[in-house]
Amino acid sequence: MNDLDLTTHRLQPGQPVNLSEIETDGKAFHDDRDAAEEEFEALVEELAEWQRRLYAEGRQKLLVVLQAMDAGGKDSTIRHIFGRTNPQGVQVHSFKVPTAQELAHDFLWRIHQRVPGKGMIGVFNRSHYEDVVVVRVDRLVPESVWRARYEQINQFERLLADTGTTILKFYLHISKKEQRKQFQERIDDPSKQWKFSFDDLEKRKQWDGYMAAYSEALARCTTGAAPWYVIPGDQKWYRLLAVARVLVGTLRQMNPAYPAPERDLSGVVVE
């Protein structure tokens, strides 16, 4: 097993981020799609084995956060990366527009309820980062409120990390041009039309506002314990490979193991 480089797309704490200047083209990082797909297949197999060990060990926790613009590939990433793991040990939660009850609490209340327990992989399809992005672009709360959330998020993620959770946050980074292509495909393909919403076009008009909001959120909430990865998303095959490398590389470091039996079983015979 070669070591996997985890740093290629990882942001550094304290560095400014400008998403408009970060590459969305996977071909800038990999020039062989066939080789990438082959490596991805092997990594997905390896991931399934690590997931079994993590679950059997029942000690460590892994939280995977996915954020992206619409059509950025969140659903596709979840399906392909976790499509061969055991659903008993992988809990995916899609955070939607908050309910009245959720809004009656602090913004991390509903998030905290969904973090993974021991032995589990938790996957967030959208997350508490909506609360510093969409609420900012749509002016749903005053700036003083969303701005205070950066530190609240960092403290919250620090709590999770300090109590045994490994946190990986992926921003799937597509270009505005690629989003147009994806939207048009959804419109033109009857089997994909159900995914399309006219609201998506409204959000698309605010592209620059979203890039600014994401850039600041990623910069302010990249910590040693919970870094952001900005994954070039214009090619699905590279996006999947890049996420899989970080996941598997991280699990190799976590190195979960099948636990020893509660006591020596040698010679035990079942009657």
Added chain:
Amino acid sequence: MNDLDLTTHRLQPGQPVNLSEIETDGKAFHDDRDAAEEEFEALVEELAEWQRRLYAEGRQKLLVVLQAMDAGGKDSTIRHIFGRTNPQGVQVHSFKVPTAQELAHDFLWRIHQRVPGKGMIGVFNRSHYEDVVVVRVDRLVPESVWRARYEQINQFERLLADTGTTILKFYLHISKKEQRKQFQERIDDPSKQWKFSFDDLEKRKQWDGYMAAYSEALARCTTGAAPWYVIPGDQKWYRLLAVARVLVGTLRQMNPAYPAPERDLSGVVVE
């Protein structure tokens, strides 16, 4: 596509059940393991497609309840049947020994919180049926309490069914001899030892009590809306096939479809 027979292992409402007299040997129903495995592969592929449609449609709900004696194959069934579906649309919940907070509520309180929402498949690894089986064998509550639960369960499942949930309940039925074989394998194989617990041997001593408790629970809680299936479990390959047939056959009847777009999309061009 041939029609799948859903009735082979389905219990009938109002009929007495004696598990000791129900076949655990899959070979009594199928004599060609290779053909069974081939059919299973095709069914699992089909299941993944139905699950995508169910999720896209976002209207119907499917609840799958799994019960079995230890080493009866619950975990294995979940892994193999749902190992290729999208974890975003499949939520597995393993009910453990109730916590103090759970015990402070009625026995269906924690169950109700985990039932699937629209578009979802919910899988229960153990369930509210523990509350009429283990509590009876271990005398954790008086008979008047667990006996009242049959009707409480039927009313609860009726509520779920009446509000759009299709319910499939599988009892994975292994012989006492097969359980010995499985336990011994766990003891003798270092990579499986972590699954073994000496508590399991204590439960094994109460085999007859468990059979009696399960038999009555299955008989009393088989309704038209929520039938039990008793799946012969001694051969893994037949157990998987039999469960897959019922699941896929049921989804064919539910027949979820990709939804139409919110309005006509013809001619829409993304800018």
